[in-house]
Amino acid sequence: MKNLENLGLVELNAQEVLSIEGGDGWLKWFVEEVVDHWEEIKKGAREGWNAGNR
Numbered sequence: 001m002k003n004l005e006n007l008g009l010v011e012l013n014a015q016e017v018l019s020i021e022g023g024d025g026w027l028k029w030f031v032e033e034v035v036d037h038w039e040e041i042k043k044g045a046r047e048g049w050n051a052g053n054r
Contacts, residue, residue, distance in 0.1 A: 034041065
């Protein structure tokens with residue numbers, strides 16, 4: 001830690017690490033996919049529910 005401070009640097013916090021390493025990109029991708037395919041998701045869920053109730 002002192003080596004970082006000697007260089008005027010600090011450690012990244014967890015949020016900064018995720019942002020830099022792309023850790024939160026999967027969530028954005030997932031949400032976009034759900035929004036883009038919402039009608040298909042609802043239809044599939046409805047069909048699965050109805051098939052289970054027969």
